[in-house]
Amino acid sequence: MDILSIMRSRYTTKHYDPSKPVSEEALQTMLEVLRLSPSSVNSQPWHFYVIESAEAKAKLMPAVKDFNIERMKAPVFILFTVSTKLGPQYWEALYQQEDADGRFAGWTSPERPDAIRMMAAERLEADPAELFLYNSNQAYLALGCLTVAAETLGVDSTILGGLDFDQVDEIFGFGAKNERSIVAIALGHRAKDDANAQRPKSRWPAERVITRL
Ligand SMILES: Cc1cc2nc3c(=O)[nH]c(=O)nc-3n(C[C@H](O)[C@H](O)[C@H](O)COP(=O)(O)O)c2cc1C
Secondary structure, three states: OOHHHHHHHOOEOOOEOOOOOOOHHHHHHHHHHHHHOOOHHHOOOEEEEEEOOHHHHHHHHHHEOHHHHHHHHOOEEEEEEEEOOOHHHHHHHHHHHHHHOOOOOOOOOOOOOOHHHHHHHHHHHOOHHHHHHHHHHHHHHHHHHHHHHHHHOOOEEEEEOOEOHHHHHHHHOOHHHOEEEEEEEEEEOEOOOOHHHOOOOOOOOHHHHOOOO
């Protein structure tokens, strides 16, 4: 399938068939897509929680807004959290990971390759609201990659902004881990009667949203 066919055929599924699971292979691929997603200065300030057991779904349920209850028939959900505090140890560990992965082979400058990132990180961490926004932006990129990946794998999806994320944080104890949940995605296969599958896509015309200068 070419990329435009994928973008045209993916859609927000409203009704899932609970009897159709997501294959382990497809799930593993989607999780790897999340892990490989790009982020500013390779910060990767996220965590992805896979909610698939009946117990985990039941825990999530009280935080689901009424209009999304129907989506909870999906077999799998991925909950995205971002870090609220990274700290020097995080950035040092990231540098070590990149070094171990061979990113700095041939580096000759006496300055560490992450010197500028360290300075930027310090500034960012001084403003928790700014850090939260920055980290959320990175996680949303991963979310976008996932929506496309799911379609290539024949998996239907629904981005779920309609959760009470303060409640999600309380239920799963994310605050104590210096994390905040920001969004989730339902993954599965559409029910036969999912009316949204038949609706044509609607977007602004290109002239309205694209300007070539
Ligand atoms: C950040 C974000 C939050 C969303 N939250 C919900 C949601 O809580 N429930 C839902 O059914 N759809 C949700 N959507 C789906 C959008 O309504 C949908 O993507 C949009 O109407 C375009 O339709 P399409 O995805 O079918 O092309 C969300 C989408 C985004 C990007």
